[in-house]
Amino acid sequence: MAIIYDEIMKLESKGDVFSYGDRETMLYALGVGFMRDPMNEAELSYTYESNLKTVPTMATVIAWGQRTLANAGINYLMVVHGEQRLTLHKPLPAAATISADGRVVGAYDKGAGKGALILTETVITDKATGEKLCTLGSTIFARGDGGFGGPSQGAPEPHALPSRAPDMTLEADTRPDQAFLYALSGDRNPLHRDPKFAQAAGFPRPIIHGLCTYGTACRAILRDVCNYDHTKITSFDVRFSAPVFPGETILVDAWKDGNTVSFRARLKERDVTVLNNGKCTLAA
Numbered sequence: 001m002a003i004i005y006d007e008i009m010k011l012e013s014k015g016d017v018f019s020y021g022d023r024e025t026m027l028y029a030l031g032v033g034f035m036r037d038p039m040n041e042a043e044l045s046y047t048y049e050s051n052l053k054t055v056p057t058m059a060t061v062i063a064w065g066q067r068t069l070a071n072a073g074i075n076y077l078m079v080v081h082g083e084q085r086l087t088l089h090k091p092l093p094a095a096a097t098i099s100a101d102g103r104v105v106g107a108y109d110k111g112a113g114k115g116a117l118i119l120t121e122t123v124i125t126d127k128a129t130g131e132k133l134c135t136l137g138s139t140i141f142a143r144g145d146g147g148f149g150g151p152s153q154g155a156p157e158p159h160a161l162p163s164r165a166p167d168m169t170l171e172a173d174t175r176p177d178q179a180f181l182y183a184l185s186g187d188r189n190p191l192h193r194d195p196k197f198a199q200a201a202g203f204p205r206p207i208i209h210g211l212c213t214y215g216t217a218c219r220a221i222l223r224d225v226c227n228y229d230h231t232k233i234t235s236f237d238v239r240f241s242a243p244v245f246p247g248e249t250i251l252v253d254a255w256k257d258g259n260t261v262s263f264r265a266r267l268k269e270r271d272v273t274v275l276n277n278g279k280c281t282l283a284a
Helices: 022-031 041-047 056-060 178-183 195-200 210-224
Strands: 012-020 079-088 096-109 116-126 132-142 168-173 233-240 249-257 260-267 273-282
Touching: 022 041, 022 056, 022 178, 022 210, 056 079, 056 132, 056 210, 056 233, 079 210, 096 132, 168 210, 178 210, 210 233, 210 249, 210 260, 210 273
Parallel strands: none
Antiparallel strands: 012 096, 079 132, 079 233, 096 116, 116 132, 168 249, 233 273, 249 260, 260 273
16 A cells, blocks of 8 residues: 555544553553652652552553554554654543544655655543543654655644753663563553564664653653642653663753753763654643
8 A cells, every 4th residue: 555645634533432540540650760769759649549640741652552544555664753742731630531533634745765754633532521631743754655745845843942051951761671661551562572573673672662762751851840740741742863772861951941841862871862852831
């Protein structure tokens, strides 16, 4: 199959229902690195069922498995996650049954041999109340699907980082077994756990999920900018630029301008930027 522009722009998936509870909420927090210190009472509130709080980026896994792009005609072996956007309309509850409506909002042709960008949007609501919880935006880079004849211009521009030196650099570790724990939140791609599969894909060993790196960066900002107040984060957008190997240390360079925290993430052990053009919006 190949991408047919008029057809891919019609793709949607409506009314998909998912449920999660305190177990999934605590598991996600552990999967992005909370509770390294078992005496940290601020992080205990994200990993203990009494007065449980939710990590904002958990929004990316609560509707895991929704298949808006199931019939997109894409070569999935050549797909990488390019960007993730998140708007929180209210803090996520610690447990809920939710409804997810997904649709394609853009398809951009970079040219034959240069790939395509496919943008999707998913709106998640609380099924019991009908309240809108969050809106997810995702850009995938379909490396093998360029030349389908769609528009080449019009994709959203990434957030520009300030030109000055970072106001702060936040450190967040990962564990050698991090990908195994994070996979239990939904993404069981063997690329992140099976050494032979990772080597066949061109990596010397398994890599951490991009959305785990994304959640780890959120952990650092939640800790050092928001003082663990999850209600302060109302959006969290990034561009993925390189993989992380489990056990590496993520350094988040951050710039704070009013209610906007611009950020990028790089590695302590290697001269590599893994997240770029990050933008976190704080509640007024």
